[in-house]
Amino acid sequence: MEKDSGYIFGPVPSRRLGLSLGVDLIPRKTCSFDCIYCQVGKTTDKRTENKDFYEPLEILSQLRKRLGERHPDTITLAGSGEPTLHKGLKEIINGIKKITDIPLALLTNGSLFWRQEVIDAALGADIILPTLSAGTEGTFRRIHRPHPEITLAKVLEGLGRLRNSFSGKILLEVMLVKGVNDQDHEIEALRDAITQVAPDRIQLNTVVRPPSESYATGLDSERLEQIRRFFGDNAEIIASPAPKDSLKKSWVLERDLVEMMRRRPVTAQDISSVTGESLEKINQLVEELLSRRVIEERVHEGRLYYTVK
Numbered sequence: 001m002e003k004d005s006g007y008i009f010g011p012v013p014s015r016r017l018g019l020s021l022g023v024d025l026i027p028r029k030t031c032s033f034d035c036i037y038c039q040v041g042k043t044t045d046k047r048t049e050n051k052d053f054y055e056p057l058e059i060l061s062q063l064r065k066r067l068g069e070r071h072p073d074t075i076t077l078a079g080s081g082e083p084t085l086h087k088g089l090k091e092i093i094n095g096i097k098k099i100t101d102i103p104l105a106l107l108t109n110g111s112l113f114w115r116q117e118v119i120d121a122a123l124g125a126d127i128i129l130p131t132l133s134a135g136t137e138g139t140f141r142r143i144h145r146p147h148p149e150i151t152l153a154k155v156l157e158g159l160g161r162l163r164n165s166f167s168g169k170i171l172l173e174v175m176l177v178k179g180v181n182d183q184d185h186e187i188e189a190l191r192d193a194i195t196q197v198a199p200d201r202i203q204l205n206t207v208v209r210p211p212s213e214s215y216a217t218g219l220d221s222e223r224l225e226q227i228r229r230f231f232g233d234n235a236e237i238i239a240s241p242a243p244k245d246s247l248k249k250s251w252v253l254e255r256d257l258v259e260m261m262r263r264r265p266v267t268a269q270d271i272s273s274v275t276g277e278s279l280e281k282i283n284q285l286v287e288e289l290l291s292r293r294v295i296e297e298r299v300h301e302g303r304l305y306y307t308v309k
């Protein structure tokens with residue numbers, strides 16, 4: 001089976017990794033979690049069992065070709081599902097390291113490191129970006145709606161083992177959802193849990209783009225800053241990056257825009273920032289894609305987003 005949209009997307013500006021070329025290894029919404037804040041939509045294949053979803057050699061071939069056209073800051077295993085569910089993860093990571101010395105990042109929900117083969121595969125990456133958003137089992141289940149086989153205790157055990165084996169950087173994302181995991185007692189429990197993982201950085205995030213569940217809303221900047229202070233100097237709020245000069249060229253290709261929207265909803269301003277093209281030009285292109293029903297509009301907290309239908 002092949003992915004219709006191809007395996008490589010971007011480069012896109014990442015809040016955490018600069019200009020990031022994405023490698024999408026997993027079918028859309030195949031994940032061990034079904035997070036209430038997920039911007040890709042509801043999980044349709046919730047699993048912990050790994051599988052050879054796509055052919056590693058084909059993924060590597062597409063990446064090699066794209067690297068001939070673009071030079072990103074980072075290559076990121078990410079996309080529309082959980083990458084550690086690919087049985088060939090180790091082969092793919094080792095293959096990428098043979099093609100290029102651009103730093104390789106693994107963006108993961110962090111739920112499967114209790115499996116030794118997942119740790120073994122991930123050790124080939126330069127940066128690992130797991131998520132940990134709850135310090136109590138009930139909140140963990142409420143926010144991530146995990147596969148029944150996954151518990152917070154297992155996740156913490158796995159992340160602790162990862163920390164002991166991995167010498168690269170671990171940047172831990174904490175996704176904060178208003179009224180779900182932002183209360184003082186939740187934040188205290190989370191801090192205790194994070195201590196077991198000992199990440200290099202704690203990166204605080206909140207719901208900005210249209211979520212899977214409309215009740216999942218973001219924190220305001222004042223509360224985010226209070227929580228950042230509570231976590232200490234090792235914590236930061238991850239904010240939208242400035243546009244990169246290297247992308248400020250005529251990059252507005254329909255294929256690239258559609259690829260971007262397939263992975264996450266974007267605003268016209270997002271597209272304009274990435275591409276350096278005027279809002280007027282972006283709006284024209286978006287109108288055309290809307291009229292052809294290639295994309296659709298979604299409104300979230302008063303902002304207009306575009307996503308692939």
Ligand code: SF4
Binds near residue numbers: 031034035040081082
């Ligand atoms: S946010 Fe990530 S981990 Fe959560 S359901 Fe979506 S793809 Fe899976």
